[in-house]
Amino acid sequence: MPSKSPAQHRLMEAAAHTKGGFGGVPQSVGKEFVKADKGMKEGGLYANIHAKQERIAHGSGEKMRKPGSKGAPTAAAFKESAKTAKMKKGGVSLAIGRGEKLPAKQGAGLTEKGRAKYNRETGSHLKAPQPKGGARRDSFCARMGSVAEKSETGSRARASMQRWNCPGW
Numbered sequence: 001m002p003s004k005s006p007a008q009h010r011l012m013e014a015a016a017h018t019k020g021g022f023g024g025v026p027q028s029v030g031k032e033f034v035k036a037d038k039g040m041k042e043g044g045l046y047a048n049i050h051a052k053q054e055r056i057a058h059g060s061g062e063k064m065r066k067p068g069s070k071g072a073p074t075a076a077a078f079k080e081s082a083k084t085a086k087m088k089k090g091g092v093s094l095a096i097g098r099g100e101k102l103p104a105k106q107g108a109g110l111t112e113k114g115r116a117k118y119n120r121e122t123g124s125h126l127k128a129p130q131p132k133g134g135a136r137r138d139s140f141c142a143r144m145g146s147v148a149e150k151s152e153t154g155s156r157a158r159a160s161m162q163r164w165n166c167p168g169w
Contacts, residue, residue: 002033002036002037003033003036003037004077006044008033009033009037011023011025011030012025012029012030012033012034012037013030013034014030015027015029015030015033016030016031016033016034017030018030044081045073045077045078045081046081049073052064080123091122092117092118092121092122094110094114094117094118098113099111099113099114100113100114100117101114104154104155104156104158104159105159106159107159107160107162107163108156108157108159108160108163109129109159109160109163110126112128115127115128129163129164130164131163131164131165132165133165137164137165137166140164140166141161141164141166141167144157144160144161144164144166145161145166148160148161148169
């Protein structure tokens with residue numbers, strides 16, 4: 001059975017190449033998935049559909065599955081795949097002028113409108129900053145610390161560290 005998503009494929013790769021398995025997946029199961037994934041093309045659902053259509057055109061003898069039949073992509077799979085297929089190179093376009101993100105002088109970061117747009121277009125679940133403290137703030141400060149250190153004074157990275165009230169900024 002081939003993997004249904006890139007995340008599942010990565011998990012199965014890890015399980016296949018780790019003695020005893022990985023993430024609760026036995027090594028033998030990981031190897032089966034990796035073997036089934038060999039025919040899959042990088043790029044997701046649409047890339048795999050086009051690859052299969054190309055193989056059929058060259059006489060492979062395969063047939064396209066009917067919608068709703070076992071093993072055929074579901075409506076949910078197409079909806080999820082469409083989110084990334086539509087995305088331009090570089091991701092979601094957010095602008096200060098449209099009120100989707102704050103300028104560096106105001107602390108950088110996304111506004112509520114910007115978070116809503118990003119979540120809608122990518123299926124993510126971005127939340128508002130947590131400047132008063134907590135696990136999310138600690139995680140943010142740890143991840144962004146090295147980025148902000150390398151950035152110029154007045155950069156968006158440094159401004160966001162100050163907005164989140166990270167220690168030492």
